[in-house]
Structure formats: structure tokens, C-alpha cells
Amino acid sequence: MKKVMIVTGGGRGIGAATARLAAQRGYAVGVNYLNNEAAALAVVEDIRKAGGAAVPLRANVASEDEVVAMFQEADRTLGRISALVNNAGILHKQMRVEDMDAERLRRVLDTNVVGAFLCAREAVRRMSTRHGGSGGAIVNVSSVAARLGSAGEYVDYAASKGALDTMTIGLANEVAADGIRVNGVRPGFIYTDMHASGGEPGRVDRVKHFVPLKRGGTAEEVAAAILWLLSDEAGYTTGGFIDIAGGR
Numbered sequence: 001m002k003k004v005m006i007v008t009g010g011g012r013g014i015g016a017a018t019a020r021l022a023a024q025r026g027y028a029v030g031v032n033y034l035n036n037e038a039a040a041l042a043v044v045e046d047i048r049k050a051g052g053a054a055v056p057l058r059a060n061v062a063s064e065d066e067v068v069a070m071f072q073e074a075d076r077t078l079g080r081i082s083a084l085v086n087n088a089g090i091l092h093k094q095m096r097v098e099d100m101d102a103e104r105l106r107r108v109l110d111t112n113v114v115g116a117f118l119c120a121r122e123a124v125r126r127m128s129t130r131h132g133g134s135g136g137a138i139v140n141v142s143s144v145a146a147r148l149g150s151a152g153e154y155v156d157y158a159a160s161k162g163a164l165d166t167m168t169i170g171l172a173n174e175v176a177a178d179g180i181r182v183n184g185v186r187p188g189f190i191y192t193d194m195h196a197s198g199g200e201p202g203r204v205d206r207v208k209h210f211v212p213l214k215r216g217g218t219a220e221e222v223a224a225a226i227l228w229l230l231s232d233e234a235g236y237t238t239g240g241f242i243d244i245a246g247g248r
């Protein structure tokens, strides 16, 4: 059967590495992005050049209408999805909680939590044997911040990932009998553009000495764990988490 995956935030960083590896493993891939069309198109082009199938899918995951439209476009262009990677996520400038305003908090929670819920909902509606689907698997890209809390930097972001972890457990139990597995990965310090959004592009190199393995991780190392969780090899794993954080 044709394997179809949507990767949210698939144009850059961990999402792009996941989209590329998924294509190598035989998935047709929907590469979701928000603003950086050029990056998403480059991933799609690389996959097609290598003989794979991919389409760019622009949508803000925090917008219900845009998420619904994105899944409908994926239905039309790729076929019914069997895998979802809820990877899109944001953080804002490092600051203490006492300086955070409501607009920032809502933006982070809307993208990282509401967005993941909306995409999971659309995926479940298509995958669930309860709705005539053939099953599937979802991986939520959380963070070790969920258990460490990110004090002084972005407690809001850490809390959003805590919510995502709870969703992973609850949804996994809710849809287990409907042929769907739901798991999470929790990366640590990974070399991507995300740290620039927090105001410190060189953050991984500053903090890597605190990591037991004494280095930052790569997007490809995270992608490998995601692809394993989505694969049949992980067939008895649901509601579980893999930390990819060098021992942190």
C-alpha cells in the first residue's frame, strides 16, 4: 500500500530532515510550511530529483481553516495519509515569565499545542478504522524542555511541549483500538535555525558542554527516531517517547 506522510514545518530543520528520510523510506511526502516557501520547495525538489514523490503544502497549523484545507489538498495530490509528524513549533526571545505578555503566550500555545491538535484531528479522521480508514501513526515532536522547564529562557515553550506530551499519551490511548499509534520524540539541543528565533543563534555551542555526550545533535538524528516510531518495527509502541538529547 502507498505510504503517505504529512510533515508540518517540513521545509527546514528537523522537519526537512524528516521529509527527506521519509521519501528515502518510500513515503510520498506533504511538506508543510508557513512562510519560507523557498526552503519547502527545495526539499520537494530534492525528493523529486531522487525519484520520490512530494508536494509543498502551505498552511498555518494554528488556523483551523488552513489545516482543513491542507489535509484536503493532501487527499487530492498524495492520497489518504498514513503518517503525520506534528513538527511545526516556535519559540520567542529568551525572557523570564514576569516579562511575557498574553500575545506571545497565545502565539506559542496556538502553534505548538492547538496546531498539533488540529493536525492530529484531521489525521485521525482519515486513518481511524472507526471512520473507514486503514490505520496509521502519528509522531509529535516535543522537547526535553517539557521535563526541564527552560527557566529564564522560555517557560512558555516548555509548557507547550508538556501539553503536547500529555496529548500524546491521551490520544494514544484514545485511538489505540482504531489502528493508530501515537508517540513523541523529545529532542535536546539540535543544530537548527530555531535558536536564532530565541535570540541566540549560537546557543547549541554555548551549552553543549552541559550535555553528557558533549555535543549538539543533528536534525538527521531526530529524523531517524521519528521514522522508526512511524515504522512497523515500532508496531507495539504507542504512547511512548524517545529522548534524543545526548543524555540530558
Ligand code: NAP
Binding pocket: 008, 009, 010, 011, 012, 013, 014, 015, 032, 033, 034, 035, 036, 037, 039, 059, 060, 061, 062, 086, 087, 088, 089, 090, 111, 115, 141, 142, 143, 144, 186, 187, 188, 189, 190, 191, 192, 193, 194, 195, 197
Ligand atoms: P526550525 O528550524 O525553526 O523550523 C521550524 C519549522 O516550523 C519551519 O519549517 C517553519 O516554517 C515551521 N512553522 C513554524 N510555525 C508554523 C506554523 N504556524 N504553521 C506551519 N509551519 C510552521 O525549527 P526546528 O529546530 O527544526 O524545530 C522543529 C521542532 O522540533 C519544533 O517543534 C521544536 O520545538 C522541536 N525541537 C527543536 C529543538 C532544537 O534544538 N532545534 C529541540 C527540541 C525540540 P517556515 O519554514 O515556513 O518558517
